[in-house]
């Protein structure tokens with residue numbers, strides 16, 4: 001599990017300047033709670049405009065432990081220029097928020113894929129008004145970037161690219177996955193492309209990850225995916241399919 005370790009705690013500083021104790025901060029969101037937590041996520045993002053006009057939103061979102069639906073979320077504006085600084089704050093987070101995530105959500109605010117996570121239980125003991133900060137640096141949050149961070153980095157590169165291992169000669173590390181997959185013939189199943197742009201159902205990637213595809217390769221990839229994404233398997237599979245469908249065949253140079 002890859003977590004990001006840029007978390008800093010700012011104790012008290014913000015409260016000295018503003019009236020944290022007055023209750024003024026309790027405006028909207030969902031719970032007015034004087035123990036509310038504040039989380040600020042910062043990053044420089046690229047590719048956010050690729051979500052414009054889709055069913056998906058990239059958002060900083062708070063989830064309880066037992067629901068797939070965000071209790072509170074703020075979207076990364078799809079109009080943000082590449083590399084423009086981004087800062088999103090969620091405040092008045094109540095104790096039942098278990099995680100704050102940079103996540104792709106759908107129009108019902110259901111979690112599709114998580115890119116970064118703050119476990120709120122790590123911070124509960126530090127007092128009431130600390131701002132929990134997570135800086136993600138520069139990240140590619142376009143469609144391929146989200147697939148990379150949310151799926152390949154988490155579930156695939158241990159066999160496909162990290163530590164010099166590339167099972168089936170397939171490298172799925174950052175910056176390599178697209179060229180290794182898209183419109184590249186399978187080395188294992190004749191007649192298939194690893195990914196056929198625009199056509200999910202014909203793509204080997206789709207077939208090996210879904211139920212019924214267990215025996216297509218010597219390695220059961222359906223099991224790999226389902227063991228990594230226990231609570232959002234369906235959403236991740238649907239996302240991969242929509243990623244394949246959004247690809248346009250490239251003109252040959």
Ligand code: HEC
Pocket residue numbers: 151152155156157158159160167168170185186187188189194204205208216217218219221224225
């Ligand atoms: C535990 C190791 C392991 C993991 C994790 C793994 N793979 Fe594989 N993968 C393999 C092996 C081994 C093969 C070759 C299987 C064969 O020869 O039949 C393979 C083959 C493939 C192929 C077919 C390549 C071709 O040329 O036909 C694709 C596509 C693929 N993997 C995608 C993925 C994706 C996507 C993930 C993450 C969701 C993933 N793999 C995770 C071991 C792994």
